[in-house]
Amino acid sequence: MTRFTAAWRHGDRLFDATIILAALSVLLLVATIGYELWQNSALSRAMFGWNFLFTSDWDPALEQVFGALPFIMGTLVTSLVALLIAVPVGVGVAVFLAELAPDWLRQPLGLLVEMLAAVPSVVYGMWGLFNFVPIFVKPLAQWLNQSFGFLPIFAGPVYGPSRLAASLLLAIMILPTIAVVSRDVFRAIPPAQREAALALGATRWEMIWQVLIPYGLSGLLGAVILGLGRALGETVAVTMVIGNNLDLSASLLHPGYTMASIIANEFAEATFELYLHALIEIGLILFCLTLGLNLAARLLVWRVARRAPQEARA
Amino acid sequence: MNPRLDPVKAPMLRMLWRKAVNMTMLTLTGLFTLLAITPLIWILVYVVREGAPALSLSFFTELPTPAGIPGGGLANALVGSAITVGLGVVLAAPIGVLTAFYVAAHPNTPLGLSVRFATDVISGVPSIVMGIFAYTIIVLPQRHFSALAGGVVLAFIMLPIIIRTTEEMLKLVPNALREGSLALGASEWRTSWSVLLPAAINGVLTGLMLGMARAAGEAAPMLFTAFGNPFMSTALDQPIATLPHTIFVYAISPYADWHAKAWATALVLIGLVLVLNLLARLIIWWRTCQLGSVTR
Numbered sequence: 001m002t003r004f005t006a007a008w009r010h011g012d013r014l015f016d017a018t019i020i021l022a023a024l025s026v027l028l029l030v031a032t033i034g035y036e037l038w039q040n041s042a043l044s045r046a047m048f049g050w051n052f053l054f055t056s057d058w059d060p061a062l063e064q065v066f067g068a069l070p071f072i073m074g075t076l077v078t079s080l081v082a083l084l085i086a087v088p089v090g091v092g093v094a095v096f097l098a099e100l101a102p103d104w105l106r107q108p109l110g111l112l113v114e115m116l117a118a119v120p121s122v123v124y125g126m127w128g129l130f131n132f133v134p135i136f137v138k139p140l141a142q143w144l145n146q147s148f149g150f151l152p153i154f155a156g157p158v159y160g161p162s163r164l165a166a167s168l169l170l171a172i173m174i175l176p177t178i179a180v181v182s183r184d185v186f187r188a189i190p191p192a193q194r195e196a197a198l199a200l201g202a203t204r205w206e207m208i209w210q211v212l213i214p215y216g217l218s219g220l221l222g223a224v225i226l227g228l229g230r231a232l233g234e235t236v237a238v239t240m241v242i243g244n245n246l247d248l249s250a251s252l253l254h255p256g257y258t259m260a261s262i263i264a265n266e267f268a269e270a271t272f273e274l275y276l277h278a279l280i281e282i283g284l285i286l287f288c289l290t291l292g293l294n295l296a297a298r299l300l301v302w303r304v305a306r307r308a309p310q311e312a313r314a
Numbered sequence: 315m316n317p318r319l320d321p322v323k324a325p326m327l328r329m330l331w332r333k334a335v336n337m338t339m340l341t342l343t344g345l346f347t348l349l350a351i352t353p354l355i356w357i358l359v360y361v362v363r364e365g366a367p368a369l370s371l372s373f374f375t376e377l378p379t380p381a382g383i384p385g386g387g388l389a390n391a392l393v394g395s396a397i398t399v400g401l402g403v404v405l406a407a408p409i410g411v412l413t414a415f416y417v418a419a420h421p422n423t424p425l426g427l428s429v430r431f432a433t434d435v436i437s438g439v440p441s442i443v444m445g446i447f448a449y450t451i452i453v454l455p456q457r458h459f460s461a462l463a464g465g466v467v468l469a470f471i472m473l474p475i476i477i478r479t480t481e482e483m484l485k486l487v488p489n490a491l492r493e494g495s496l497a498l499g500a501s502e503w504r505t506s507w508s509v510l511l512p513a514a515i516n517g518v519l520t521g522l523m524l525g526m527a528r529a530a531g532e533a534a535p536m537l538f539t540a541f542g543n544p545f546m547s548t549a550l551d552q553p554i555a556t557l558p559h560t561i562f563v564y565a566i567s568p569y570a571d572w573h574a575k576a577w578a579t580a581l582v583l584i585g586l587v588l589v590l591n592l593l594a595r596l597i598i599w600w601r602t603c604q605l606g607s608v609t610r
Contacts, residue, residue, distance in 0.1 A: 015506065020416060023416040023417065025409055025413075029432070033439065033444075092343040093347045097347065115354060122562050126576060126580055127357045204340060209339075233438075236534050267449075290438045290439055
């Protein structure tokens with residue numbers, strides 16, 4: 001009998017070891033990604049140092065100097081403009097789905113929004129290239145240029161493929177992420193909060209704006225961070241509509257470049273090692289950015305978790 | 315007259331104003347929702363309109379013709395996508411499911427917390443960076459692009475989805491089932507294998523389907539791992555064509571004939587991805603209802 005038990009215990013230990021090994025391999029994967037990116041960008045890091053981040057020469061052909069500034073700027077600008085559009089709309093959708101929509105409409109509408117997140121990015125890119133940009137973005141850009149052309153961000157000439165096109169496409173692509181996560185945040189807010197606000201005479205909008213949004217603020221910030229992460233790394237769709245141009249001008253209506261799209265365009269053709277290492281260093285920057293965003297999101301969650309019990313007592 | 319000075323009218327006006335703001339903002343959220351789903355409808359209609367005419371039996375059975383020569387199909391990309399996605403599932407599923415068991419059983423240990431954080435990080439890493447990673451560990455040492463590198467990259471992309479979905483489903487299994495099994499004398503692993511896994515098997519399948527749907531649409535990392543191949547290839551150590559990569563290459567080419575093919579491919583891909591997603595959601599929904607009633 002003891003032998004029998006011991007055998008099963010042994011099985012337990014084997015099982016424990018297996019699942020711990022699997023879990024450790026996931027940790028190892030993250031570490032290896034960082035290590036490989038670091039190692040394989042060594043030449044570029046040694047050659048250009050921190051200047052890589054702040055110079056804008058990208059010349060693989062003649063001088064063989066590399067600076068990532070145009071790509072970093074392009075990624076930041078397109079992602080931030082996309083957030084400016086997608087956050088209010090996404091949170092609005094979340095409010096509608098969680099608080100206002102009649103029950104029979106919630107499931108189907110939620111499903112449609114989730115399906116929007118499932119469309120492959122290359123399909124977004126192709127639709128953007130052939131349909132969305134010529135039909136919607138270009139007329140919009142012309143109008144912006146005519147009405148607000150005195151502002152440097154809307155300076156002409158007007159192109160179809162542009163930072164604006166990439167930003168709008170990104171906004172559409174990250175909207176479902178923001179909407180779905182925010183909807184879940186609203187759903188998790190206890191009904192007592194709503195009832196209290198309404199009982200004090202608040203209108204439904206005042207309840208949403210003054211009670212629900214402050215209550216769920218950290219969760220909503222988490223949704224924004226997730227959306228930003230998706231926008232930073234989005235590759236093929238952006239590559240197809242941004243115009244791929246090293247131009248550093250401030251205008252949203254000009255073609256630009258992003259970190260992900262320079263990698264997509266030139267990686268397979270990087271003919272010498274320094275070139276390859278420069279591209280991998282751009283990948284390293286992207287990796288660090290997403291790692292930082294994830295850390296920020298995690299800290300946010302911890303802060304809320306620590307605050308929650310006190311709130312419950314009060 | 316300044317309405318603020320009138321003690322009777324002021325509160326009424328204020329109430330009217332508040333109601334107006336309320337109505338405006340609530341209507342706006344509804345409009346935003348319409349605005350949000352417009353692109354989905356627009357894309358679906360456009361992809362069907364452009365892609366359906368180019369779809370035929372030969373699209374699925376024949377190999378691509380050179381640009382300008384009509385006919386031909388994308389059998390090679392269909393096979394290539396099946397091979398790379400299949401390889402991804404084979405690599406990611408065991409590690410993902412076992413990791414989910416660990417995380418679900420030890421949610422608050424240091425290892426459990428770090429694994430959950432690592433899962434978040436992996437799902438946040440842009441797929442193109444995953445592509446670079448696979449390039450450095452597989453393509454560089456082998457000195458050529460390969461289907462293997464493509465499959466490995468897809469495995470990394472699927473892994474966090476599989477871990478999360480499986481973990482969520484494991485957490486839904488009522489504790490009483492687990493305790494019952496342990497009380498009957500079953501060991502931990504026996505309980506996991508014969509009680510938890512069957513109860514959560516739908517979750518595992520859902521995770522696999524969501525992971526496959528995501529992986530099947532990835533074009534970016536394929537650019538320098540699987541690389542593409544105009545011929546039929548089933549060898550793991552050779553470059554291979556995939557559906558999303560073919561769409562990308564054909565769409566940015568100057569040939570109208572290739573554009574038509576790209577639309578047809580997009581139609582096939584979007585159909586595949588949406589069906590996988592809908593099925594997965596159906597299973598989740600059904601499972602949640604079922605387990606919800608058991609717990610109650």
